Amino acid sequence: MEDKIFKIKENSQAARDVYHLRLEGDSSEINCPGQFASIKLDGLFLRRPFSICSWDESGLDIYYKAVGEGTAKLSTLPVGTELSVLTGLGKGYDTAPSGDNPLLIGGGMGATPLYCLCRKLIAEGKRPTVLLGFASDKDIFLSDEFKTLGADVIICTDDGSCGHKGFVTDVMAGLDYSYFYTCGPEGMFRAIDRIAKTEGQFSFEARMGCGFGACMGCTCKTHKGNKRICKDGPVLERSEIIW
Amino acid sequence: MVNMKVSLSGWQLDNPIIPASGTFGYGKEFAEFYDINCLGTFSFKGTTLNERFGNPTPRIAECPAGMLNAVGLQNPGVEHVIAHELPEMKKYFSKKLIANVSGFSVEEYVKACALLDREEQVGLLEVNISCPNVHNGGMSFGTEPKAAYEVTKAVKAVCKKPVYIKLSPNVTDIVSIAKACEDAGADGISLINTLMGMRIDLKARRPILANTTGGYSGPGVFPVALRMVYQVYEAVKVPIIGMGGISRAEDVIEMMLAGASAVEVGAANLADPMICKKIIDTLPAVMEKYGIDNLSEITGGAHHG
Known part of the structure; x- marks a missing residue:
C-alpha cells in the first residue's frame, strides 16, 4: 500500500449538501465493494475516510455530505486539485452468501x-x-x-x-x-x-484516527472478539454484531 | 556520507527514528506500506499485565495541529503479546524492539516487565508511568517523584535490560520526576507522553471523547516537548528519547540539539503512514544542510556553559 496522488476531475453538487467527487489516479488497490478511501486535506491533521461509490482503471467516485470542517473544505476544492489519498482500505462486502435476490x-x-x-x-x-x-x-x-x-x-x-x-x-x-x-x-x-x-x-461508520488499523481508535466488541472498524470492518456480519 | 547511527545504553541503532508506542501497533499495518526494517527500532503497543479493552468510543478527536486520543491502553495482555505478537513481529522486523509497559500498581509493572525482560527480541523496556495508581486514589505514578521512584526501583530490580521511564508532561515540575527516576536507577528517560486535553461537540454540547478527556499529540505539542527535553537534559546524565509532535527531519535535529539521543515519532504515523520512512530518507540531506556529519554528536548541542 502507499499514499497516492489523485487529481479532482469533478466535485459537483448532486443533492442538498451532497457532492460527487471524481478522483483520477491509480485505483489498483481497491478490490472490493464497501472499502473506503481516506483523503488528506490541507490544514487538517487527520485524514477523512469516505466510502467508495465505484472505481475503474482511471480513478474512483465518492459521494460526500458537506457537514463538518473537512467536508466543507473539500466541497470548495476546484477541479485539478491534487490530493493525497489512501485507497482500498478496510474489509468490504462479501457477495458469496447473497443468494439470488439480495x-x-x-x-x-x-x-x-x-x-x-x-x-x-x-x-x-x-x-x-x-x-x-x-x-x-x-x-x-x-x-x-x-x-x-x-x-x-x-x-x-x-x-x-x-x-x-x-x-x-x-x-x-x-x-x-x-x-x-x-x-x-x-x-x-x-x-x-x-x-x-x-x-x-x-x-459501520466511526471516528477514526489512522484508518488503516494501527491506532485502535475505532475498536468495537463483537461476538467474534474485538474488531477495528477501519481494518476488520467497516462491514460486519449480522451474526457477529453486539447491538 | 553522513552517519545517522545513535546509541541507547549501548544499543546501536542505524538511525534515531523510532515510531512511538500506541501509534504503530505491532508494526504490521505499516509493513504493508514500507519495509519497516529501515527504522532505528519501534516501540510496540503499550502492554499491561492483563488484557484490556480500553475506553468506549469515540476515542479520537481532531484538534488544531494534532489530535486527542483516549484509547485507554487496549492490548491483549503480556502473556498473549509474548506468545503471539513477538513471534509475529519477527516475521517482518529483524531488529530488537522497545517494549512499552503500563500498569495500575507497582506489582503489575513488575510482573509485566519481568516477563518481557526475558525476551531476546526486546532491546529495552520503556515504562509508561502516566497511568493512574489504583492503590493511591488513582493518582498517576508519573505525577509524584516518590511514586515514580518506587515504580522505577521495583522494575529495575527485576530487569537485566535497560529500563527507560516514559514521563507525563501533565506535571508542575517534570525535572523533579526525571531526577527521581534517575536516582532509582533508570537507564534513560522517554518524554513526553501526551498532554491532557478535551474537545466539545457544539451540536451535541457534549465532550467528543467518550472518556471526556484525552491525550493531545501532534505538531502542536512540539515546542512543549522540546522545552521539557531541554530542561530534563540539564538535570540528568542518562540518555533521553525525545518525542512530541515530531513530523520531519528538521524536528529530529532540533529535538536532539535539545538533548535527545534518539526520537520517537507518534501521531504523525496516523496522518501519514509513510512518515518515518520519509524522515529517514530526508535526514541525510538535512544533516548536510546544517553541517552535521555524525548525528550522535549533536545531542544536547543547544546547551552552553
Whole structure:
C-alpha cells in the first residue's frame, strides 16, 4: 500500500449538501465493494475516510455530505486539485452468501457503497433490489444510477415528497429477499436488525484516527472478539454484531 | 556520507527514528506500506499485565495541529503479546524492539516487565508511568517523584535490560520526576507522553471523547516537548528519547540539539503512514544542510556553559 496522488476531475453538487467527487489516479488497490478511501486535506491533521461509490482503471467516485470542517473544505476544492489519498482500505462486502435476490438498504449517504456492490451482484447474475431512504426528495442521489445498472429501486422519504412516505424498514417488512446488505445510520441498523428475516452485512461508520488499523481508535466488541472498524470492518456480519 | 547511527545504553541503532508506542501497533499495518526494517527500532503497543479493552468510543478527536486520543491502553495482555505478537513481529522486523509497559500498581509493572525482560527480541523496556495508581486514589505514578521512584526501583530490580521511564508532561515540575527516576536507577528517560486535553461537540454540547478527556499529540505539542527535553537534559546524565509532535527531519535535529539521543515519532504515523520512512530518507540531506556529519554528536548541542 502507499499514499497516492489523485487529481479532482469533478466535485459537483448532486443533492442538498451532497457532492460527487471524481478522483483520477491509480485505483489498483481497491478490490472490493464497501472499502473506503481516506483523503488528506490541507490544514487538517487527520485524514477523512469516505466510502467508495465505484472505481475503474482511471480513478474512483465518492459521494460526500458537506457537514463538518473537512467536508466543507473539500466541497470548495476546484477541479485539478491534487490530493493525497489512501485507497482500498478496510474489509468490504462479501457477495458469496447473497443468494439470488439480495436486498440492498441505504439510509442517506449510506447509498454510496451499495452502488459498486449492486454492480458486482448484477455481474454475478443476481437480481438485487435497492431500497433507499432519504429525508426528502431534495436529498436523493444515485437512484438513477442504480436503475441504469438494472436494479429494482424503491425510494422512501421521511416527508413523503418522493416514493413511499416513511422509513425503509416499513417497506422492508413486506419484501422477500435472500440476504441483505446495508449502510446508513445506526438507528436504521437497529430497526433493520429487529425485522430482518435473513442474515446480512452492515457497514459501520466511526471516528477514526489512522484508518488503516494501527491506532485502535475505532475498536468495537463483537461476538467474534474485538474488531477495528477501519481494518476488520467497516462491514460486519449480522451474526457477529453486539447491538 | 553522513552517519545517522545513535546509541541507547549501548544499543546501536542505524538511525534515531523510532515510531512511538500506541501509534504503530505491532508494526504490521505499516509493513504493508514500507519495509519497516529501515527504522532505528519501534516501540510496540503499550502492554499491561492483563488484557484490556480500553475506553468506549469515540476515542479520537481532531484538534488544531494534532489530535486527542483516549484509547485507554487496549492490548491483549503480556502473556498473549509474548506468545503471539513477538513471534509475529519477527516475521517482518529483524531488529530488537522497545517494549512499552503500563500498569495500575507497582506489582503489575513488575510482573509485566519481568516477563518481557526475558525476551531476546526486546532491546529495552520503556515504562509508561502516566497511568493512574489504583492503590493511591488513582493518582498517576508519573505525577509524584516518590511514586515514580518506587515504580522505577521495583522494575529495575527485576530487569537485566535497560529500563527507560516514559514521563507525563501533565506535571508542575517534570525535572523533579526525571531526577527521581534517575536516582532509582533508570537507564534513560522517554518524554513526553501526551498532554491532557478535551474537545466539545457544539451540536451535541457534549465532550467528543467518550472518556471526556484525552491525550493531545501532534505538531502542536512540539515546542512543549522540546522545552521539557531541554530542561530534563540539564538535570540528568542518562540518555533521553525525545518525542512530541515530531513530523520531519528538521524536528529530529532540533529535538536532539535539545538533548535527545534518539526520537520517537507518534501521531504523525496516523496522518501519514509513510512518515518515518520519509524522515529517514530526508535526514541525510538535512544533516548536510546544517553541517552535521555524525548525528550522535549533536545531542544536547543547544546547551552552553
